[in-house]
Amino acid sequence: MFIPRADFGYGPKNGKDSKIPEKRIIIFSGAGISQPSGISTFRDADGLWENHKIEEICNEGTWKKNFEAVHDFYNQRRMQLNEVEPNIAHKTIAKMVDEYGKDDVYNITQNIDDLFERAGTEVLHVHGELTKMECEACGNNWDIGYKAFDIEKDRCPKCDSLKGVRPKIVFFYGQAPMYSYMLRAFDYTMNPDTIVIIIGTMGNVVDVNSMLMGTKCKKVLCNMEPSKDLPEDLFDKIYYESIETAIHKIEKDVKEWWNKD
DSSP states (O other): OOOOOOOOBSSSTTSTTBOOOOOOEEEEEOGGGTGGGTOOOSOOTTSEETTEEHHHHSBTTTTTTTHHHHHHHHHHHHHHHTTOOOOHHHHHHHHHHHHHOTTTEEEEESOOSOHHHHHTOOOEESSEEEEEEEETTTOOEEEOTTOOOOTTTOOOTTTOOSTTEEEEEOOBTSOOTTHHHHHHHHHGGGSTTOEEEEESOOSSSSOHHHHHTTOOSEEEEEESSOOTTSOGGGOSEEEESOHHHHHHHHHHHHHHHHTOO
């Protein structure tokens, strides 16, 4: 998904020649939007992810040392992904993109699943995509779908490397190139008529608070519980409930705010 730079115009700050960017609908989601489909949330209270230590299977500095465990873990995640379906939230957001237009709706997720795509809409994956692989040896990227990567026989289809092949996932301490597009999207919050919808994230991986602080746009939060990293006074509306029950309320909020003129 391409997100154009916001047009702030020229001239003195807040002067007559300055501009504010056009209004947009920005949807930013985390694990909580896919949990109702049956995908486990990223991390439990014990610091484990599906009974694995994060530092062993999602760490830029150690993934090659744990090569077999890393591929085994993400192979299992692909198998799991193949068994679940998009839920009502993915489908409703896809409908919202159709209704308001893909040029006006920026759908951004921290999730690595493909449930938005299977619901029929584009999404910017800021932390990578589970159904894709990449080769550090030659820079090749390819779709693997829901298949396992077999370290005994599979190789990069371009250069035949094994040890350079990894899931196309942003590991901890690694670079996240899609963040630049995410930040572009949040520049549109300078328009007070922009609507931001935060779903299923505690705000402690991507600092949502800092991106929204000081903005006057409309903001909605949907989480199962409060988070110390998401101050309640930042939001116009808050739903502490499953996104499955909240999504149509949010859809109504968007329609009311977007069409207020």
